[in-house]
Amino acid sequence: MATGFAAEPAAVRALQPAAVPALGTAAAPAAVPALEPAPSLNAAIRAFTGGATLRPGKVLVQVAPLVDNGNTVPLSVVVDHPMRPDHHVAAIALFSERNPQHEVANFQLGLCSAAARVSTRIRLATSQKLVAVARLSDGAFWYGEAEVIVTLSACIED
Amino acid sequence: MSARTLIDLPPRVRRGQAFEVRVSIGHPMETGYRRGADGAHLPRDILSEFRCDFEGEPVFRARLYPAISANPFLAFAMVAERSGELLFSWRGDHGFAHTERVALFVE
Numbered sequence: 001m002a003t004g005f006a007a008e009p010a011a012v013r014a015l016q017p018a019a020v021p022a023l024g025t026a027a028a029p030a031a032v033p034a035l036e037p038a039p040s041l042n043a044a045i046r047a048f049t050g051g052a053t054l055r056p057g058k059v060l061v062q063v064a065p066l067v068d069n070g071n072t073v074p075l076s077v078v079v080d081h082p083m084r085p086d087h088h089v090a091a092i093a094l095f096s097e098r099n100p101q102h103e104v105a106n107f108q109l110g111l112c113s114a115a116a117r118v119s120t121r122i123r124l125a126t127s128q129k130l131v132a133v134a135r136l137s138d139g140a141f142w143y144g145e146a147e148v149i150v151t152l153s154a155c156i157e158d
Numbered sequence: 159m160s161a162r163t164l165i166d167l168p169p170r171v172r173r174g175q176a177f178e179v180r181v182s183i184g185h186p187m188e189t190g191y192r193r194g195a196d197g198a199h200l201p202r203d204i205l206s207e208f209r210c211d212f213e214g215e216p217v218f219r220a221r222l223y224p225a226i227s228a229n230p231f232l233a234f235a236m237v238a239e240r241s242g243e244l245l246f247s248w249r250g251d252h253g254f255a256h257t258e259r260v261a262l263f264v265e
Binding site for chain 1: 176177220228235237
């Protein structure tokens with residue numbers, strides 16, 4: 001089932017610009033309409049940050065821009081920050097924009113953690129944005145995003 | 159409760175040198191959002207917590223939600239100064255609990 005949905009190359013080319021909307025000030029019009037972020041996504045993120053200021057950067061969400069099967073999507077979150085006892089990444093939370101529940105996972109790193117890098121496999125109900133937020137030991141919050149296009153969604157197919 | 163787990167770490171590691179720990183466990187992670195043949199929602203059955211400790215020190219903790227795929231896989235980096243025992247534990251719905259212990263050799 002999963003392999004039966006090979007995306008057409010032309011469609012892939014048309015959709016890819018939407019994967020990098022953050023820089024697109026003067027870019028050509030996106031091939032797909034921009035998705036409005038759900039207000040509840042911000043609420044879920046605020047529950048993690050406690051309303052603290054959220055700064056873009058440091059956090060990299062590594063995921064394929066186009067996935068065939070939303071049931072198992074390999075994903076890594078890397079935070080560009082040292083892991084010294086006095087200065088480290090304390091936690092990383094991952095959110096999805098358009099899954100039934102915005103929370104995906106929440107990772108806490110101990111002092112034996114060697115690097116702020118976590119990999120897992122997630123489900124995506126539809127094409128959407130993923131947001132990872134890192135909490136540093138000094139209480140600062142940084143975030144990174146990734147857009148993913150899903151051709152076969154989780155939840156609908158078994 | 160028994161479960162099949164895969165825990166992958168180097169056979170021996172250098173003191174103070176980072177290495178990757180990769181773990182997975184057999185579990186359906188039923189989201190609670192899917193419907194069965196009768197149209198009713200299949201009840202949620204997920205793993206909600208994973209922890210890895212080294213000699214009593216927390217290494218890594220994860221809170222998992224239904225968006226984590228079946229047979230949850232997690233990989234993270236750790237560092238150790240001495241040999242010891244790694245403790246892996248999973249907890250989930252309906253009282254699911256599973257623990258694995260793996261020796262870590264540091265040279």
